[in-house]
Amino acid sequence: MxxxxxxxxxxxxxxxxxxxxxxxxxxxxxxxxxxxxxxxxxxxxxxxxxxxxxxxxxxxxxxxxxxxxxxxxxxxxxxxxxxxxxxxxxxxxxxxxxxxxxxxxxxxxxxxxxPECRGICPSCGQDLNQGSCDCSVERSVSPFAELDKIKF
Ligand SMILES: [Zn+2]
Ligand SMILES: [Zn+2]
Known part of the structure; x- marks a missing residue:
């Protein structure tokens, strides 16, 4: 300009x-x-x-x-x-x-x-915004941790 x-x-x-x-x-x-x-x-x-x-x-x-x-x-x-x-x-x-x-x-x-983008799974490439993949089930914390979050 x-x-x-x-x-x-x-x-x-x-x-x-x-x-x-x-x-x-x-x-x-x-x-x-x-x-x-x-x-x-x-x-x-x-x-x-x-x-x-x-x-x-x-x-x-x-x-x-x-x-x-x-x-x-x-x-x-x-x-x-x-x-x-x-x-x-x-x-x-x-x-x-x-x-x-x-x-x-x-x-x-x-x-x-x-802001909350969950990214893609490093092992299978699944877009984690569209749902979790099988590998993330094993890797992630126990389902009880998720329940705790819901309570809050
Ligand atoms: Zn994103
Ligand atoms: Zn995966």
Missing amino acids: LIDLRSIPPHGLTARGEEAPSIIDIQDPGAEFYRPIQYDLDISLAGNILLVRGRLTTVVRFTCSRCLKKFEAPLEIKDFQVQREVTDRGETIDLTDDIRTDIILAVSVKPLCQ
Whole structure:
């Protein structure tokens, strides 16, 4: 995203638009970017400091880190902020790297399709969200432990 400093009026401006998902060029099989990155930014110049604040939103196709299922989830960065000293008012500032960095940071946590995702059985590959497999019966704690949980 390019900002032409000459286009910023004294009271600042609001920029809304979108960037192609290809600006997020990460080799992360856990998070796939295929929808545009939308921005809604307040841009102003204070002396020779460029100030950018606003919101970035997109939708990411994640791969659950436990069960490997693909799922889509919105991603929102509410406090995107850039401050940059400018030397020449005729300059054009490129914010693409700043946007990329913030988004990559935001998806660096291990994604889960649901907070309670039970994952897949390491021995037979059964998706434990859809039901338990025979091997997990032997491995898991006694049925009484399950009963205790129900009581609570
Ligand atoms: Zn999952
Ligand atoms: Zn199993």
